[in-house]
Amino acid sequence: MKAAVLHEYDEHLVNDAWLRCEEVEDPRIERPTDVIVRVGGAGVCRTDLHVIEGIWRGKADVALPHILGHENAGWVEATGSAVEHVKVGDPVICHPLVTGGHCLACRRGNDMHAAESRFPGINANGGYAEYMLTGERSLIKLPKSLAPKDVAPYTDAGLTAYHAARKAAHHLLPGQYAVVIGAGGLGHIGIQVLHALCAAEIIVIDRTEQALHLAADCGAQHLVMGDEHVVDRVLELTGGHGAEAVLDFVGEGDSVANGLAMTRNAGFYYVVGYGGRLEVPTIDLITSEKTIVGNLVGTYPELMELMALADSGRVRLATREYSLADANLALKDLHHGRVVGRAVLLP
Structure with missing residues (x-):
């Protein structure tokens, strides 16, 4: 099969090309519950850039050469002998983690903290290819209204945004405020989820007019340019007290300090993006009683x-399509901020 393969890390993301489009062996059924999916769409994520940088070497067992792609949807191509709930030809979306389902975390539905798991695109070969190996337990059949290429990024970008926004929506009440930092690939989904699940007013911060226009289309009531005055503007909008919930989809640079400054006392700061550092004097946490929440997939x-x-139709994805052969172009466009919403590779 054809695949876009990472052969070496690029710590500073300066190489002309990061992946090679080449012929590799097809995945094979190894366990009775295995499923091979013919990839219909593979989302391009900033985490893929972090893998290329080598950041994930200390967090996951990434062995080169490696096939990226942890946001995947497609059609069932082949199944193991024990697979019952999907059949060849079914359109499916793939939860990003492949687990056995027997540990306590799995039985509680907390897949991301399973005792044993595989993460295609992170510590196993992913969906930047024509076919991908996953497991029956990870698959959800798609309704006729949703095509694989249109939903693939939901499996990480959408699911991570939903995971954080759903937590926030549980405690946000009418008349309260939610701040979303970053209206990009994750943020524009988080805005829609908040809009669908709660009645709080949504303030969105971004550094580009294009992203703010997208945020308005997604249901944001207040748009704020992310400049040096951003904290003052948010405090003004919230009556000087800050927001009950801040969802930080950037997680680096000044977004961390700003995000905490925008969170009102007894409020919640949800960290979704990563790459920065969080440094808070313990006395500030005690006196403000702010809650800091990390969010995985x-x-x-x-x-x-x-x-x-x-x-x-209550949540929709803004996507830009690329061929698998143009995987480097998609990654470069993402790296340089030229993608509005999410990029999707079509094998």
Whole structure:
């Protein structure tokens, strides 16, 4: 099969090309519950850039050469002997983690903290290819209204945004405020989820007019340019007290300090983006009683809930399509801020 393959790391992301489009062996069924998916769309994520940088070497067992791609949807191509709930030809979306389902975390539905797991695109070969190996337990059948290429980024960008926004929506009340930092690939989904699940007013911060226009289309009531006056503007909008919830989809640079400054006392700061550092004097946490919440990818049930929102048209993805052969171009466009929403590779 054809695949876009990473052969070496590029710590500073300066190489002309990061991946090679080449012929590799097809994946094979190894376990009774294995499923091979013919990839219909593979989302291009900033995490892919972090893998190329080598950041994930200390967090996951990434062995080169490696096939990226952890946001995947397509059609069932082949199944193991024990697979029952999907059949060849079914359109499916893939939860990003492949787990056995027997540990306590799995039985509680907390897939991302399973005792044993594979993460295609991170520590196993992913979907920047014509075919990908996954497991039956990771698959959700798609309704007729949703095509694989249109939903693939929901499996990480959408699911991570949903996971954080759903937490926030549980405590946000009418008359309260939610701040979303970053209206990009994750943020524009988080805005829609907040709009669908709660009645709080949504303030969105970004550094580009294009992203702010997208945020307005997604349901944001207040748009704020991310300049040196951003904290003052948010405090003014919230009556000087800050927001009850701040969802930081950037997580680096000045977004961390700004995000905490925008969070009102007894409020919640949700960290979604990463790459920066969080430094808070303990006395400030005590006196403000702010809650800081880390957010990983969501669960299988949350992906089902997100698909229900997508099927009903209450959440939609802004996407830009690239061929698999143009994987480097897609990654370069993402790196240089030329993608509005999410990029999707079509094998």
